[in-house]
Amino acid sequence: MPRTGSAGRSAGVDPEQLWSQAERPRRGRPPAHSRAAITTAAIALADAEGLAAVTMRAVAARIGAGTMSLYSYVPNKETLLELMIDQVSGDHALPAAPSGNWRADLRQFAQEQRTIMRRHPWLPGALSARQTLGPNALAALEYALAVLAPVGLEAPARLETFSLLTGFVASHVSYELAQERAVEAGGPTSGELLDAQARYLRSVATEGRYPHLAQALAVPGPDSAPQAVFDRLLDRMIDGLTAGM
Amino acid sequence: MPRTGSAGRSAGVDPEQLWSQAERPRRGRPPAHSRAAITTAAIALADAEGLAAVTMRAVAARIGAGTMSLYSYVPNKETLLELMIDQVSGDHALPAAPSGNWRADLRQFAQEQRTIMRRHPWLPGALSARQTLGPNALAALEYALAVLAPVGLEAPARLETFSLLTGFVASHVSYELAQERAVEAGGPTSGELLDAQARYLRSVATEGRYPHLAQALAVPGPDSAPQAVFDRLLDRMIDGLTAGM
DNA sequence: CGGAATTCCCGTACGGCGTGCGGTGTGTGC
């Protein structure tokens, strides 16, 4: 049950042929670019300026091609986004086989997901809107399922567990990044330019009508370093997903 | 730490004044519509034809107004989406106070979230792209925090727990809906028109290179009725989030 | 070596989007 997304698969583009790069035909003018190069350019653009900056025109300009040339390599923008997701999924350093300590393996897998998502901040949002399984994502899924095999879960439950774990990481990284962006814009030392949203929240909280919210926002917590928070939540998550195993 | 979303808060629109509907000024022509009516129309449109069908032009047409008239009530489309989310958050039937059985309360809260999201299939996607806290969403949050208070969690951890729970429900409902859409289009009895994505997955699985995936897809699982699956996962989720409490 | 075949490149154009601007008309309060 991977991820989220309200849009059903958009029409067209047989997955079978999407992920098996067709051989270059031996006749005619040879391509000046490549699907991978285009995908890489799109990723660089998204990393630097956000997912919204990924337009066909901008990607084409970045590799020095005319806009419409992209359509020789990619049937449409949606497919390009799927290619971006899969290329980035290849950043996983997957051992050939699980170590035998499934708990450690699972933790490490999730940590890697977090690292990748922090490196590509657009990824959580992109994942939440579609469900892609290219070769790289497939490899990661297969590995995670192998890790989960020795746990006492039914086979379909392993799929659910994987999806829940990925969803958790995506959701948490989004939150982390939003936090950091807010702090960064008018830092915590110069509290005056504090993000309007945060200021609003605090004003509402101190208003008296939301005592529990006020409390949650007031107490700073045991250890609020991002990595520590993530570690703590991840452990709780794994405990829950594999409860009693 | 509510929800996900890669986009930071878009510029402008002081939340303080967004959620407190300004009094109608006593001079000049009285408005022919209302913010609530516009929001309702937008929700109806999204329910019927998906979030992509919600354009300023379409919403305006639905209430019999010119496109630009909407901008008298709403500063921009992003704000309209936030209003939609908050209005729909008001569907929660929130008891005045928790029952004392936090586990049951939490379960029921999540069930309600699921119900709302199934009624408004665009909601998970909309939530994942922004982080809104209007009065209705705020009330739900406050209630959930009250439910969590007796659990042995630090106050900030309660916020995290709420967010994770909401994220889980959203993610799961998206998956449920995608499933059902796939079945519906070329039902399971007439297996031939089976969704291309699913067919691809199965073909890849039976190919031999993904034994664990094949296994997970093959075994039908203990109980795959949507409600049962959700209940099972929800319990695992709650166990994890409140582990050892 | 020359044409034919094949393939890529991409300028132009179309329909649709969000929304800024400013004219028009309507209702209110004095």
Next chain:
DNA sequence: GCACACACCGCACGCCGTACGGGAATTCCG
């Protein structure tokens, strides 16, 4: 009854994704 404040909204602009089709490049075949 008058002036003003405001809502209404047509027009236009600059984006977007992408359909179409002519021209350029390369290879194949005779």
